[in-house]
Structures are given as structure tokens and as C-alpha cells.
Amino acid sequence: MSEMRLIVAGAGGRMGRALTRAISETKGVVLTGALEAPGSELLGQDAGVLAGLPANGVLLSGDLWKLSANADGILDFTVPAATLANVAIAAQRGIVHVIGTTGLSSSDNAVIQSVTRQAIVVKSGNMSLGVNLLAALTKRVAQSLGDNFDIEIVEMHHRAKIDAPSGTALLLGEAAAAGRKVDLETHSARGRDGLTGARKTGDIGFASLRGGTVTGDHSVIFAGPYERIELSHRAEDRMIFAHGALKAAMWAHGKTPGLYSMMDVLGLADF
Numbered sequence: 001m002s003e004m005r006l007i008v009a010g011a012g013g014r015m016g017r018a019l020t021r022a023i024s025e026t027k028g029v030v031l032t033g034a035l036e037a038p039g040s041e042l043l044g045q046d047a048g049v050l051a052g053l054p055a056n057g058v059l060l061s062g063d064l065w066k067l068s069a070n071a072d073g074i075l076d077f078t079v080p081a082a083t084l085a086n087v088a089i090a091a092q093r094g095i096v097h098v099i100g101t102t103g104l105s106s107s108d109n110a111v112i113q114s115v116t117r118q119a120i121v122v123k124s125g126n127m128s129l130g131v132n133l134l135a136a137l138t139k140r141v142a143q144s145l146g147d148n149f150d151i152e153i154v155e156m157h158h159r160a161k162i163d164a165p166s167g168t169a170l171l172l173g174e175a176a177a178a179g180r181k182v183d184l185e186t187h188s189a190r191g192r193d194g195l196t197g198a199r200k201t202g203d204i205g206f207a208s209l210r211g212g213t214v215t216g217d218h219s220v221i222f223a224g225p226y227e228r229i230e231l232s233h234r235a236e237d238r239m240i241f242a243h244g245a246l247k248a249a250m251w252a253h254g255k256t257p258g259l260y261s262m263m264d265v266l267g268l269a270d271f
């Protein structure tokens with residue numbers, strides 16, 4: 001079978017550069033395009049050089065319509081506005097769209113959901129094996145414990161991260177809510193400050209820390225009467241997300257249109 005031709009969106013960013021490196025070391029995929037924001041000062045630069053590799057002749061472009069004429073998929077770790085623009089083009093072209101971008105609003109998610117009648121989308125707030133396994137474990141533990149165990153989700157990321165709570169924290173919150181068979185939107189406590197009153201039974205709490213160069217730390221704490229269970233994951237290198245995104249792209253290639261998650265890719269959906 002021929003190699004899967006991939007575009008990296010946000011090719012000048014932290015994840016974009018990691019994705020370019022991951023593609024260069026993975027059999028069965030090839031970098032065919034590198035997308036950056038129209039007007040970015042990086043346009044025209046070589047994607048390989050930006051990623052710390054030898055030049056590969058793929059120059060950063062701001063035109064996804066043009067790039068996608070010769071591609072099978074796009075790996076998108078950018079910002080919500082860019083991802084929404086990209087999903088429409090990917091759907092029209094019928095190519096796989098792997099979405100790692102976080103900070104998407106409910107209306108952004110509704111737009112993405114609406115195009116998946118014709119688009120093949122794999123979307124996850126975290127593409128690593130470890131975090132998806134943590135989500136499966138979180139669901140199981142939440143199922144087993146009553147709501148006399150309070151669930152709190154704590155995350156820490158590097159100082160440049162622009163959204164909170166992290167996509168991963170929300171993914172873990174969804175897993176806990178699914179375990180308890182409740183709706184996360186109506187059972188969340190976010191951004192406590194000041195005279196908050198006592199904790200509400202059944203809420204799932206979120207706390208976000210930012211600083212330094214932390215790649216991504218997440219803990220789910222089940223705090224009960226006189227005992228506490230903590231499940232944690234520490235990401236040590238962005239390459240875990242990049243390799244997960246490649247796995248997702250290759251898994252989705254040839255699938256029927258729909259919205260898939262990393263749990264589907266990893267076979268953890270029924271865990």
C-alpha cells in the first residue's frame with residue numbers, strides 16, 4: 001500500500017514540530033504539506049529545518065485548500081478558530097482530520113460534529129496511550145465508588161498554555177461523569193475563588209496550574225472519608241502525543257465518515 005500523505009497544521013508550533021519529527025521516523029506516512037496561519041512570518045520556511053531535521057523541501061504554506069489536493073490526512077494541533085476552518089476543508093476533500101486542538105467551546109464541538117456526516121474526524125484532548133488508559137481506569141473507579149468520594153482533577157502545564165482546564169482534564173472529567181452516569185456540564189466545579197461555600201456532593205472539581213516547561217501532568221483524586229485514591233499520568237515528552245496522532249491517522253484511513261476518539265483507535269471504548 002502507498003504511504004499516507006499527511007499535512008501538519010501549525011507546523012511551526014511545539015506540537016507541529018514534534019509531528020514533523022514523528023512522521024520522519026514512521027514507516028507508512030509521509031509529510032506532504034505544512035500549514036501555518038496566513039500571514040505568519042514562518043511561511044516559506046522548510047518544515048524539516050524548523051523541526052531540527054535536515055531540509056525536506058516541504059515549505060510552510062497558508063493555503064490548506066491547495067495543500068489538501070494532494071493529501072490523505074491532516075494533523076491539527078493549532079487553535080480553535082483554525083481547526084474550525086480546517087475541518088470544513090478536510091470534509092470537502094474527504095481526507096482524515098486528526099484534531100488535537102483543545103479549548104474548543106461547545107458550539108465549536110457542535111460544528112465539528114455536524115461535518116462528520118461527510119468527514120472522518122478523530123478528536124481527543126490527549127493522544128497518548130497512558131492518558132487514555134487513565135481515562136478508562138477513572139471511569140471504572142468512579143463507577144465503583146459512591147458520591148461520598150469527591151472527585152477532583154488537577155493538571156499542570158507549561159507557562160505558554162492558553163486554555164484551562166486542559167483538554168485532558170476535561171476528558172478525564174467526562175470519563176468520571178460517565179462512570180457515575182451524570183452529565184459533566186451540570187456536575188462540574190471550576191475556578192473556585194473567594195467565599196465559595198462548602199463543596200457540593202457529586203460535583204467533579206477542576207484545578208489548573210501553569211508554570212515552567214511542564215509537558216502535561218494530570219491527577220484524578222477520589223477523596224473519601226479518611227482515605228484517598230489518586231490516579232496520575234505524567235507526560236515527559238510531546239512525542240507521545242505526536243506518535244498517538246499518527247496512529248490515529250493511519251487507523252482512520254479508509255474508515256467511514258464519523259467522529260472517532262482515541263479510545264476507539266486504542267480499542268479502549270468498551271473498557
Ligand SMILES: NC(=O)C1=CN([C@@H]2O[C@H](COP(=O)(O)OP(=O)(O)OC[C@H]3O[C@@H](n4cnc5c(N)ncnc54)[C@H](OP(=O)(O)O)[C@@H]3O)[C@@H](O)[C@H]2O)C=CC1
Nearest residue numbers: 010012013014015036037077078082100102125126127241
Ligand atoms: N490532544 C493532544 O494530545 C495534545 C493537544 N495539544 C493541543 O494542541 C494545541 C497546540 O499546542 P502547541 O503546539 O503547544 O501550541 P503552539 O502555540 O506551539 O502551536 C500552535 C500553532 O498553530 C499555529 N496557528 C495559529 N493559527 C493557525 C492557522 N489559522 N492555521 C495554521 N496554523 C495556525 C500557531 O501559529 P502562531 O504562533 O503564528 O499563532 C502555532 O504555530 C493546543 O490546543 C494544545 O492544547 C497539545 C499537545 C497534545
Ligand SMILES: O=C(O)C1=N[C@H](C(=O)O)C[C@H](O)C1
Nearest residue numbers: 102125161166167168215216
Ligand atoms: O497544551 C499542551 O501542551 C497540552 N495540551 C493538551 C491538553 O490540553 O490536555 C494535552 C497535553 O496535556 C499537552
